[in-house]
Amino acid sequence: xxxxxxxxxxxxxxxxxxxxxxxxxxxxxxxxxxxxxxxxxxxxxxxxxxxxxxxxxxxxxxxxxxxxxxxxxxxxxxxxxxxxxxxxxxxxxxxxxxxxxxxxxxxxxxxxxxxxxxxxxxxxxxxxxxxxxxxxxxxxxxxxxxxxxxxxxxxxxxxxxxxxxxxxxxxxxxxxxxxxxxxxxxxxxxxxxxxxxxxxxxxxxxxxxxxxxxxxxxxxxxxxxxxxxxxxxxxxxxxxxxxxxxxxxxxxxxxxxxxxxxxxxxxxxxxx
Numbered sequence: 348x349x350x351x352x353x354x355x356x357x358x359x360x361x362x363x364x365x366x367x368x369x370x371x372x373x374x375x376x377x378x379x380x381x382x383x384x385x386x387x388x389x390x391x392x393x394x395x396x397x398x399x400x401x402x403x404x405x406x407x408x409x410x411x412x413x414x415x416x417x418x419x420x421x422x423x424x425x426x427x428x429x430x431x432x433x434x435x436x437x438x439x440x441x442x443x444x445x446x447x448x449x450x451x452x453x454x455x456x457x458x459x460x461x462x463x464x465x466x467x468x469x470x471x472x473x474x475x476x477x478x479x480x481x482x483x484x485x486x487x488x489x490x491x492x493x494x495x496x497x498x499x500x501x502x503x504x505x506x507x508x509x510x511x512x513x514x515x516x517x518x519x520x521x522x523x524x525x526x527x528x529x530x531x532x533x534x535x536x537x538x539x540x541x542x543x544x545x546x547x548x549x550x551x552x553x554x555x556x557x558x559x560x561x562x563x564x565x566x567x568x569x570x571x572x573x574x575x576x577x578x579x580x581x582x583x584x585x586x587x588x589x590x591x592x593x594x595x596x597x598x599x600x601x602x603x604x605x606x607x608x609x610x611x612x613x614x615x616x617x618x619x
Contacts, residue, residue, distance in 0.1 A: 350460050353397035358452040360390035365445035375512045384432045391425045398422060405462055410478040414460040421451040423486035436518045437526060443493035473544055480541035487534025492598035494527035495591035502588055524587045527594055528580060535573045542566050568604055572597040
């Protein structure tokens with residue numbers, strides 16, 4: 348069974364998870380049934396098998412190249428969704444996370460999972476730790492985005508005094524705000540460490556650090572977006588709702604800037 352086939356299976360399972368979340372919401376349940384956790388676990392297991400097969404096939408970790416790095420990113424989100432599904436009040440996060448994972452895996456299949464042919468300068472333990480920390484940070488931001496988006500939807504339900512299916516399905520505002528905050532507190536240090544490792548390597552072996560480098564530009568932008576999302580949580584007046592709006596905007600901006608840089612700069616000039 349090839350890596351591509353396993354990715355297709357994982358994609359179909361994640362799509363099934365998303366469909367189950369949609370049905371649970373439409374049926375008026377307070378949360379996805381616990382039996383659905385088994386489907387999430389199956390999706391994550393198939394995804395893990397695909398990444399393990401990639402490692403054994405190409406004799407390197409699934410961190411090199413756009414397809415492999417995005418697949419690892421999606422896997423970490425899936426692992427986070429599975430962990431959230433084990434806690435009833437956090438289970439609804441999958442309503443947002445499952446579609447994100449499915450879209451990312453669809454992109455992976457379109458661009459291809461095989462690593463690039465060109466020889467990369469940045470390899471070894473530093474490279475692996477750098478990319479793992481970076482992908483962990485982006486996955487954490489995706490979780491924060493999901494919690495913040497649900498926060499805004501739940502706030503609107505409360506403001507308009509609509510206590511229907513969405514209100515019953517989504518956790519309390521306090522719970523969602525806590526999830527988003529914890530995700531950012533995990534992601535920001537991880538991204539900071541990733542940048543420190545990458546920049547230390549660049550200065551050590553290239554003896555320079557060009558701010559015109561696209562990977563440096565995106566890294567700085569992403570770090571600032573994380574910092575702004577955390578700073579937005581400070582204050583006493585309407586801090587939670589403001590923080591949710593900023594987090595949703597920050598995640599959207601990070602994705603948009605990444606897409607623009609990928610479309611306008613050759614793959615050799617970028618780090619994924």
